[in-house]
Amino acid sequence: MNRTTISTNTSDFTSDNRFVQIASRSEEFILPCLLLIGTTCNTLTFVVMRRGRMRHSSSCFYMAALAIADTFVLWIGCLNRWLELLDKQRPILACNMCCKLGTFAFFFFADCSVWITVAMTFERYIAVSQPLRASQICTVKRARYMLLLVFTIFFLINAHFLWTFHLSSTVLHCIPLNDQSLFIRYFTWIDSFKYSFCPFTLLITLNILIIKSLLNARNTNKYLQQQTINENNINHHKNSYSMSFSST
Numbered sequence: 001m002n003r004t005t006i007s008t009n010t011s012d013f014t015s016d017n018r019f020v021q022i023a024s025r026s027e028e029f030i031l032p033c034l035l036l037i038g039t040t041c042n043t044l045t046f047v048v049m050r051r052g053r054m055r056h057s058s059s060c061f062y063m064a065a066l067a068i069a070d071t072f073v074l075w076i077g078c079l080n081r082w083l084e085l086l087d088k089q090r091p092i093l094a095c096n097m098c099c100k101l102g103t104f105a106f107f108f109f110a111d112c113s114v115w116i117t118v119a120m121t122f123e124r125y126i127a128v129s130q131p132l133r134a135s136q137i138c139t140v141k142r143a144r145y146m147l148l149l150v151f152t153i154f155f156l157i158n159a160h161f162l163w164t165f166h167l168s169s170t171v172l173h174c175i176p177l178n179d180q181s182l183f184i185r186y187f188t189w190i191d192s193f194k195y196s197f198c199p200f201t202l203l204i205t206l207n208i209l210i211i212k213s214l215l216n217a218r219n220t221n222k223y224l225q226q227q228t229i230n231e232n233n234i235n236h237h238k239n240s241y242s243m244s245f246s247s248t
Contacts, residue, residue, distance in 0.1 A: 031082040042067040058143035069113040099167040099174040111154040
């Protein structure tokens with residue numbers, strides 16, 4: 001019985017280990033591709049969004065800022081993970097300050113990227129629900145203020161990484177100074193709320209409202225078209241009746 005259990009456990013471990021190796025090999029190929037393709041596309045997006053008349057569009061301004069934030073996330077997250085898989089020296093582990101700044105920058109730009117998307121979606125909702133006022137509400141100046149607000153909020157929220165994390169000399173990894181601190185224990189929930197739950201809820205809600213506004217606009221347009229057709233038919237009948245009466 002014990003031999004069977006040990007054999008089964010060994011088989012499971014070998015299978016899991018093989019799966020991990022396959023996943024790691026896949027990451028070694030996928031991550032540089034993501035870096036190359038993502039950086040190229042984000043660079044092109046930024047260049048296009050800042051050219052000509054697009055510079056005066058708030059949506060294009062958001063997209064240019066999103067391209068910058070996503071590029072930082074790619075180079076901080078993917079690059080360090082790729083070098084880790086290759087057993088190479090990672091920039092984030094070069095020194096204690098690199099550890100602090102790298103961890104802070106990754107969380108900061110990841111949060112900003114998500115909330116820039118939320119701001120863009122909210123602007124799209126304004127454009128759909130209030131098309132006549134959209135050009136007055138959705139301006140580049142207000143987009144800059146919104147972006148500054150997003151940067152300020154998440155700078156303050158994530159600034160704690162500059163003093164709560166450090167480069168461990170024993171495990172050679174960025175870890176909290178005090179694992180048992182109340183803030184560190186609950187920060188996972190805080191991070192999940194600000195990075196996942198809250199943006200996801202807002203995006204779902206705004207997209208539902210956008211769809212609802214589009215359906216209402218389509219129904220209103222159909223109603224107006226039908227009213228126009230009915231009025232034209234009535235006028236046509238009136239004209240026909242008048243002509244027949246005149247001829248009589």
